[in-house]
Amino acid sequence: xxxxxxxxxxxxxxxxxxxxxxxxxxxxxxxxxxxxxxxxxxxxxxxxxxxxxxxxxxxxxxxxxxxxxxxxxxxxxxxxxxxxxxxxxxxxxxxxxxxxxxxxxxxxxxxxxxxxx
Numbered sequence: 001x002x003x004x005x006x007x008x009x010x011x012x013x014x015x016x017x018x019x020x021x022x023x024x025x026x027x028x029x030x031x032x033x034x035x036x037x038x039x040x041x042x043x044x045x046x047x048x049x050x051x052x053x054x055x056x057x058x059x060x061x062x063x064x065x066x067x068x069x070x071x072x073x074x075x076x077x078x079x080x081x082x083x084x085x086x087x088x089x090x091x092x093x094x095x096x097x098x099x100x101x102x103x104x105x106x107x108x109x110x111x112x113x114x115x116x117x
Contacts, residue, residue, distance in 0.1 A: 025074025026093055029055035037089075037112035039105045051081075051114060059083075 031053050036046035049063040053072055059081055061068045070083035079099060081089040089112055091101025097116035102109065 025076060026079055026099075028053040028072060028074060028079065029057075032117040033099070033114040034117055035061065035112065035114045037103060037105075037110060039103065039108045039110040041110065043110070046112075050117075 033051040033053070035049045035051045037049075038046050047063075049061055052060045052062070054060075057071050057073065059070050059072045061070070061083065068083045068085050068087070070081055070087075072079060072081045074080075077093040079089075079091050079093075079101075081087075081091075083089075087103065087105040089101060089103045091099040091112065091114070094100050094113075098113065100113040101111070103112050104110075
């Protein structure tokens with residue numbers, strides 16, 4: 001009986017799901033955000049569009065003329081958005097409803113921030 005209990009305990013330890021880095025991060029899934037970005041430090045204004053983070057780690061950037069899709073990943077208070085066109089946005093939560101960071105788009109470096117809607 002002790003052997004059976006011991007085997008059960010060993011199996012229960014190995015069967016527990018461990019949290020991975022992908023499980024720990026900002027709760028962005030199924031949320032809408034107002035995105036403000038400038039792809040060049042010489043720009044005097046921020047362009048605006050809308051971000052929609054899906055629960056399956058996909059993201060859509062609804063811009064004036066088109067929509068760019070991609071994926072997102074969050075670890076702790078940081079988020080990385082990688083769009084299919086090659087643009088990459090890295091940011092950190094400033095508050096529960098705002099994120100700010102840097103971006104690389106079309107060979108340029110810039111800044112961005114987003115406010116939860």
